[in-house]
Amino acid sequence: xxxxxxxxxxxxxxxxxxxxxxxxxxxxxxxxxxxxxxxxxxxxxxxxxxxxxxxxxxxxxxxxxxxxxxxxxxxxxxxxxxxxxxxxxxxxxxxxxxxxxxxxxxxxxxxxxxxxxxxxxxxxxxxxxxxxxxxxxxxxxxxxxxxxxxxxxxxxxxxxxxxxxxxxxxxxxxxxxxxxxxxxxxxxxxxxxxxxxxxxxxxxxxxxxxxxxxxxxxxxxxxxxxxxxxxxxxxxxxxxxxxxxxxxxxxxxxxxxxxxxxxxxxxxxxxxxxxxxxxxxxxxxxxxxxxxxxxxxxxxx
Numbered sequence: 001x002x003x004x005x006x007x008x009x010x011x012x013x014x015x016x017x018x019x020x021x022x023x024x025x026x027x028x029x030x031x032x033x034x035x036x037x038x039x040x041x042x043x044x045x046x047x048x049x050x051x052x053x054x055x056x057x058x059x060x061x062x063x064x065x066x067x068x069x070x071x072x073x074x075x076x077x078x079x080x081x082x083x084x085x086x087x088x089x090x091x092x093x094x095x096x097x098x099x100x101x102x103x104x105x106x107x108x109x110x111x112x113x114x115x116x117x118x119x120x121x122x123x124x125x126x127x128x129x130x131x132x133x134x135x136x137x138x139x140x141x142x143x144x145x146x147x148x149x150x151x152x153x154x155x156x157x158x159x160x161x162x163x164x165x166x167x168x169x170x171x172x173x174x175x176x177x178x179x180x181x182x183x184x185x186x187x188x189x190x191x192x193x194x195x196x197x198x199x200x201x202x203x204x205x206x207x208x209x210x211x212x213x214x215x216x217x218x219x220x221x222x223x224x225x226x227x228x229x230x231x232x233x234x235x236x237x238x239x240x241x242x243x244x245x246x247x248x249x250x251x252x253x254x255x256x257x258x259x260x261x262x263x264x265x266x267x268x269x270x271x272x273x274x275x276x277x278x279x280x281x282x283x284x285x286x287x288x289x290x291x292x293x294x295x296x297x298x299x300x301x
Contacts, residue, residue, distance in 0.1 A: 004038045004300065005058030009045035014063065018042060025077070025084050025281040029061075032287035033294075036301045059299055066090040073297055079221040079241075080123070082282035083274050086293050092219075093150060093238035097277040102243040107268040107276075115275055116267035120228045129210040129229040134168030137212035137231075139205055139222040141175050144184040150238040151218055152248040156187050158236045162216050163195050165257050171208055172200040175220075214260050224273075227266045234260065244269045 008026070010018060017023040018030075019042060030040050039058075043049055045065060053060045053068050060072035067074050067088065075086045087095050140155055147154040153161065163170055172188070174180060188200045205222055209215070215226045218237030223245065226233060234246040234256050244264035246256030274280075279290055294301045 003057040004036075006033050006038055006040045007043055007053065007056050007058060007060045008040065009043050009049055009053065009060065009062045009065070011063070012044055015042060015044055024082065025075075028281050028286055029075075029290060032290045033301060035287065036291060038301065061086070062090075064090065073294075073299075078274065078278040079224050081119070081274075082280055083278040084281060085278055086290065086297070088297055091150070091238075092240040093242075095240050097273065098238075098240040098242065100277070102269060102272055104265040104268045107265075107272050109268060112268040112271035115271045116228070119270070119274075123225065123228055124210065127210050127229070129231070131211070131213040133211055133213075135208065135212045136162050136166045136168060136170045136214060136216060137205075137208045137222075137226075138162060138170065138172040138216050139175070139220040140172050140178075140200075141218055141220055142178045142180075144180065145187060148237075150249075152236045152253070155218060155236075156184075156191070158216065158218065159188075159191055159198065161236075161253060163191075163198055168197070168213070170195075170198045171212075172198070173205045173208065174200065174202045176203065227264075227270055230266055232260045232262070232264060241273055243273070 014023060018026040021027055033040060045062065050065070050068050053072065058071070060068065062068070062072065062074045064076050065074060067090070073086055073088060074090045075084055076092070077084050085095060089095070092098065138159060144155040147157070159170070159172060192198050192200065209222060209226055209231065210229055212231060215223045215231050215233040217223050217233070217235060219235055219239035223233035223235060224241045227244070232245070234248065235242055236248045238249050239247070242250060244266065246259035248256045251259070279293065280286060291301050
């Protein structure tokens with residue numbers, strides 16, 4: 001029988017928080033497995049630690065890194081709040097929720113509206129969204145000139161596709177944690193020179209989101225957050241929250257933009273996606289739901 005021990009591998013900054021007990025998700029996760037008579041050890045991740053993980057007894061959990069062997073899982077915060085996923089693979093678009101079918105009529109509408117209102121008021125207190133500027137908002141991520149395997153086109157090509165389909169202003173924001181190369185900035189400057197109604201800027205996403213007509217992105221969390229402001233979205237990349245968005249990889253570009261004309265059931269969807277399909281570390285049932293997920297992944301807990 002494999003030893004009932006969990007090795008958790010984390011980057012140094014979050015490892016320090018976990019060791020001092022100030023990181024709620026990992027604090028409750030550790031408590032949940034210890035309640036099941038498991039032992040837990042904490043390790044700083046890195047290439048050598050990941051190589052050695054395979055030879056350690058028991059099971060392993062990584063954060064935002066691919067599992068290294070069949071007894072390992074990965075975890076990741078689900079965009080906002082206390083919501084997390086623990087999964088077999090690191091790519092969000094390969095998670096079970098990404099492949100599940102969302103059926104709005106199967107969701108408790110009253111519970112969904114209560115969840116939606118409470119979360120919206122916490123995220124955007126006092127914000128009244130509008131779309132009077134007819135603005136298309138594009139939150140950019142990284143590698144603007146690259147067409148990566150999970151993307152329908154490169155981010156710069158994505159901007160051109162939006163300009164071609166939207167007659168109003170188009171505004172892109174640079175990601176605050178990305179370091180952009182001169183060639184990437186030059187490509188954006190060339191687009192703004194060709195199309196006067198396009199501009200890009202550093203920061204300002206949280207001001208643009210309530211004012212935009214819709215969001216276009218590869219798979220930025222801002223599209224999901226925009227659902228709380230009832231902003232429709234088009235995704236050019238694979239994603240776990242594609243269900244009510246226009247998805248270019250799933251639908252093709254014209255059908256994806258056509259979906260902007262629809263009114264998606266955002267309250268029921270967000271309740272389904274977050275409360276029913278993620279682990280909420282702020283809820284009293286978290287420990288049992290976590291253990292259920294670990295058992296579903298084959299762990300003897």
